[in-house]
Amino acid sequence: MKSEQTKEKIIENTIKLIREYDGDTEKITIRRIAEQAGVGTGLVNHYFGQKDTLIEICVQRIISNVIHSFRPEDIQSNSPVERTKYTAGQVMDFLMENRQISKVSILNDLNFPQAMDNTMRSAAGFERGLSGEEPGGKAKLEAFAITVIMQAAFLRKDVFKESMGIDFYCKKERDAFLGEIIEKICGGRSI
Structure with missing residues (x-):
């Protein structure tokens, strides 16, 4: 799998977890993200450095989609x-x-x-x-x-x-x- 596809898969699955936990990002771990995305924890850390960076990217994407839906x-x-x-x-x-x-x-x-x-x-x-x-x-x-x-x-x-x-x-x-x-x-x- 190409690196951009892997990153996207991690982001998409993290968004699913954010929704599953009703936005309570404290309950989401790197290990849980990796399991959900079907990748190793090392890849999550490699692409995003830390959980907070990944969470911020995902939250910005969620909010951006909501903003685009308002007309x-x-x-x-x-x-x-x-x-x-x-x-x-x-x-x-x-x-x-x-x-x-x-x-x-x-x-x-x-x-x-x-x-x-x-x-x-x-x-x-x-x-x-x-x-x-x-x-x-x-x-x-x-x-x-x-x-x-x-x-x-x-x-x-x-x-x-x-x-x-x-x-x-x-x-x-x-x-x-x-x-x-x-x-x-x-x-x-x-x-």
């Missing part, structure tokens, strides 16, 4: 702000349902930012939803602000009720928070 333009609303609120709610629901892998992805983007990492892909998705009215700079800035506020709120979800009075585990409160933030950021747009 704000498919939402039945003429209002870019309403489309953005809806999409933000869907994204936050995903983050809350997949807390471990979402946390890994967000922290990886913060620690190792890239021009088109998952943070910027998320912002680009929001920009597409907003740009029906004002394409370009303003929509890009608004989309980035929405994305990073969502990420910060998600990372602080366990203390958000105490610090902000919002129970992030309650969808209704979470959606109300997102709606208010989006309306403030998008200020002069028609809602």
Whole structure:
């Protein structure tokens, strides 16, 4: 088997394990990854160096696939702000349902930012939803602000009720928070 095929097989099987363990990557070992992929532990270490590197690659791929599946333009609303609120709610629901892998992805983007990492892909998705009215700079800035506020709120979800009075585990409160933030950021747009 060629090295690229072997690497891909290891990645695909690690993704299966991440899903099997509901994103709890602490329960996944190099030995388990090697068994799942049908390779030796030495190959896993050879290609990825350490488990965390492999997990980050897999999580980024999972999140990237999710980001590509969101289509704000498919939402039945003429209002870019309403489309953005809806999409933000869907994204936050995903983050809350997949807390471990979402946390890994967000922290990886913060620690190792890239021009088109998952943070910027998320912002680009929001920009597409907003740009029906004002394409370009303003929509890009608004989309980035929405994305990073969502990420910060998600990372602080366990203390958000105490610090902000919002129970992030309650969808209704979470959606109300997102709606208010989006309306403030998008200020002069028609809602």
